[in-house]
Amino acid sequence: MPIQVLEPHVAAQIAAGEVVERPASVVKELIENALDAGAQRISVEARGGGLRELKVQDDGVGIAPHEIELAFERHATSKLRSADDLWSVQTLGFRGEALPSIASVSQIVCISRVAGEDVGIEIRIAGGELQGRMARGCSPGTSISVRNLFYNTPVRREYLRSDATELSAISAVVQQYALAYPEVRFTALLEGRLALQTSGDGDLRSVLIELYGIDVARQLLPLSVQAGEGLQAVSITGLISPPGLTRSSRAYLHLFVNRRAIQPRGVLAIVVAEAYHTLLMKGRYPMAVLDIRVHPGAVDVNVHPTKSEVRFQFHSRVHGILGRAVREALLEGAGVQTWADGVAPMEDVQRRFELRQIGQSRTAADNRGAAWGVGAGTWDTSSRWDTAHHGNRDMPVANQPAAADTQMHDVGNQEPGAEQILDHTPMPTSDPDLQSATLPPLRVVGQVGLTYVVAESPQGMYLIDQHAAHERITYERLMEQFGAGAVESQGLLLPQTVTLPPAAAASLLHNAEALAEWGFALEPWGEGMLRLRSLPSTLPLDDLQSALLELADYLAGRGGSTPIDWREAMLTTLSCHTSVRAGQALSLEEMRELLRQLENCTSPRTCPHGRPTMVLLTPHQLERQFGRI
Ligand code: ADP
Ligand code: MG
Numbered sequence: 001m002p003i004q005v006l007e008p009h010v011a012a013q014i015a016a017g018e019v020v021e022r023p024a025s026v027v028k029e030l031i032e033n034a035l036d037a038g039a040q041r042i043s044v045e046a047r048g049g050g051l052r053e054l055k056v057q058d059d060g061v062g063i064a065p066h067e068i069e070l071a072f073e074r075h076a077t078s079k080l081r082s083a084d085d086l087w088s089v090q091t092l093g094f095r096g097e098a099l100p101s102i103a104s105v106s107q108i109v110c111i112s113r114v115a116g117e118d119v120g121i122e123i124r125i126a127g128g129e130l131q132g133r134m135a136r137g138c139s140p141g142t143s144i145s146v147r148n149l150f151y152n153t154p155v156r157r158e159y160l161r162s163d164a165t166e167l168s169a170i171s172a173v174v175q176q177y178a179l180a181y182p183e184v185r186f187t188a189l190l191e192g193r194l195a196l197q198t199s200g201d202g203d204l205r206s207v208l209i210e211l212y213g214i215d216v217a218r219q220l221l222p223l224s225v226q227a228g229e230g231l232q233a234v235s236i237t238g239l240i241s242p243p244g245l246t247r248s249s250r251a252y253l254h255l256f257v258n259r260r261a262i263q264p265r266g267v268l269a270i271v272v273a274e275a276y277h278t279l280l281m282k283g284r285y286p287m288a289v290l291d292i293r294v295h296p297g298a299v300d301v302n303v304h305p306t307k308s309e310v311r312f313q314f315h316s317r318v319h320g321i322l323g324r325a326v327r328e329a330l331l332e333g334a335g336v337q338t339w340a341d342g343v344a345p346m347e348d349v350q351r352r353f354e355l356r357q358i359g360q361s362r363t364a365a366d367n368r369g370a371a372w373g374v375g376a377g378t379w380d381t382s383s384r385w386d387t388a389h390h391g392n393r394d395m396p397v398a399n400q401p402a403a404a405d406t407q408m409h410d411v412g413n414q415e416p417g418a419e420q421i422l423d424h425t426p427m428p429t430s431d432p433d434l435q436s437a438t439l440p441p442l443r444v445v446g447q448v449g450l451t452y453v454v455a456e457s458p459q460g461m462y463l464i465d466q467h468a469a470h471e472r473i474t475y476e477r478l479m480e481q482f483g484a485g486a487v488e489s490q491g492l493l494l495p496q497t498v499t500l501p502p503a504a505a506a507s508l509l510h511n512a513e514a515l516a517e518w519g520f521a522l523e524p525w526g527e528g529m530l531r532l533r534s535l536p537s538t539l540p541l542d543d544l545q546s547a548l549l550e551l552a553d554y555l556a557g558r559g560g561s562t563p564i565d566w567r568e569a570m571l572t573t574l575s576c577h578t579s580v581r582a583g584q585a586l587s588l589e590e591m592r593e594l595l596r597q598l599e600n601c602t603s604p605r606t607c608p609h610g611r612p613t614m615v616l617l618t619p620h621q622l623e624r625q626f627g628r629i
Pocket of ligand 1: 033034078093094096097099100
């Protein structure tokens with residue numbers, strides 16, 4: 001074949017291969033752009049495994065109307081002027097390659113509005129060609145929808161894995177940024193299901209509660225160091241797992257350099273793992289979220305097309321500081337009893353793990369774990385007043401992996417203090433690596449104070465806030481219905497009139513269309529009065545007035561809110577008003593149903609406001625309280 005220069009669109013597609021490997025890489029680039037634009041809220045939606053549609057919406061600064069086409073040109077960036085700037089990059093992007101690359105292999109709808117402008121602009125691009133442009137009403141910020149990814153590069157498509165695999169890669173990307181930016185509120189809707197939502201309150205631990213559950217998050221040890229100045233400055237902050245809390249994959253090592261995610265396979269991950277030294281068994285890895293900051297001039301971020309690796313100018317210094325910091329955090333953690341209550345001295349921990357490594361006995365002669373809802377021999381099942389009818393549903397069976405897990409960590413009683421350490425290996429579910437945020441099956445014991453449900457599982461005794469739990473359930477159900485395009489509504493045979501302050505009624509009427517999407521059909525009925533023909537089916541009639549008032553308040557307070565704000569307000573208001581209250585007596589059957597539904601939630605351990613739905617008292621904690629150990 002004679003040599004010839006490639007057609008621009010062919011060259012663009014080849015270049016796109018570097019940046020856009022799979023749907024998750026698109027999500028990564030769009031999230032980075034949103035973060036660079038100063039977004040406080042970022043929502044990610046994926047359909048059809050991310051191939052049919054990926055949408056990232058933010059409330060950042062927006063793109064100026066005259067620049068919006070330019071943003072999709074190759075090497076067009078607002079983040080870099082000269083090559084020297086490369087040594088002081090503060091933004092996640094700087095290559096000006098993401099948008100043109102994505103645009104060359106998909107169909108894009110980009111809508112953006114700068115805060116000062118009256119309206120936004122929408123442009124459509126397919127296969128890199130501009131298809132149309134028009135003015136559009138929208139809230140400030142940017143929304144980029146990427147449809148039919150790789151439609152013009154079928155070979156790429158063939159290399160993709162199943163939808164589920166691609167979705168979990170997308171989810172991992174969102175998690176990664178949620179951990180790096182706890183001050184940003186992330187929402188991920190995958191195939192219409194709420195997969196993740198962080199509060200954006202700036203607290204790393206609350207992101208971890210969301211991702212891994214409160215039991216895991218609570219055990220993590222804080223780490224914080226600062227050393228040097230100027231080019232030599234290094235600061236590291238974050239949380240790391242105590243030695244007993246490990247995972248079988250590196251995927252739980254979240255490392256960031258200057259807020260950029262770093263692959264968990266590189267040198268930094270090795271440095272962290274080595275700091276645990278003998279504390280880790282073979283094939284086990286710690287969990288960590290570490291935010292490493294160095295002077296921008298002392299790190300080269302331009303060594304990898306997706307920037308997931310960096311090169312430090314003073315690498316051995318950074319590695320040394322990192323290793324020592326992890327080591328110290330582990331020792332300190334052992335001293336100040338941050339992991340739950342009782343903590344064994346480091347030598348003990350070490351000795352125990354060494355013992356296990358050389359294959360010491362794992363017999364469970366004194367198997368306390370087994371008494372905890374797993375139905376093993378030591379537990380007198382006949383004394384459980386409700387096992388007769390509900391044994392199988394409420395109680396995990398003895399050979400379930402959860403039970404095996406409990407036993408595995410109980411090394412028996414030859415060594416005093418053995419469980420003391422090993423109890424700190426709580427794996428909340430049967431497969432800890434896969435579903436650590438979900439709940440084990442819970443057995444209802446009763447209700448206290450008409451407010452809390454008491455339940456047990458192999459992990460111990462749970463106190464569950466009935467209102468918070470129900471709020472979570474309703475929230476996720478509504479989210480799902482809304483994602484699927486239809487919030488279930490109940491038509492009223494007799495339309496209901498509601499009297500509200502006139503301003504409230506007016507603002508609700510003004511938003512009647514948006515409210516209709518949530519199942520409300522309302523119309524004016526004289527001064528300050530509304531007539532409702534239908535309402536969301538989750539909302540009880542007697543709560544209608546206060547729910548409407550709350551929504552009107554919301555609308556009055558934040559008039560020009562973004563669609564994300566609005567959706568949040570609807571979801572939280574509706575779930576709060578729908579939910580069982582504190583002070584409400586619940587029958588056993590109702591409590592069982594409540595817990596069953598909670599077990600099915602994506603984020604069962606926090607309510608939509610981010611407060612915990614439950615408190616766990618482990619067998620170990622109880623036994624300590626009673627002086628049994
Ligand atoms: P880079 O991020 O490397 O600059 P991109 O191709 O990702 O390159 O984006 C090109 C430009 O488009 C950015 O420099 C930025 O000015 C603008 N841009 C992209 N996404 C957004 C967004 N979500 N909000 C505001 N501006 C954006
Ligand atoms: Mg970018």
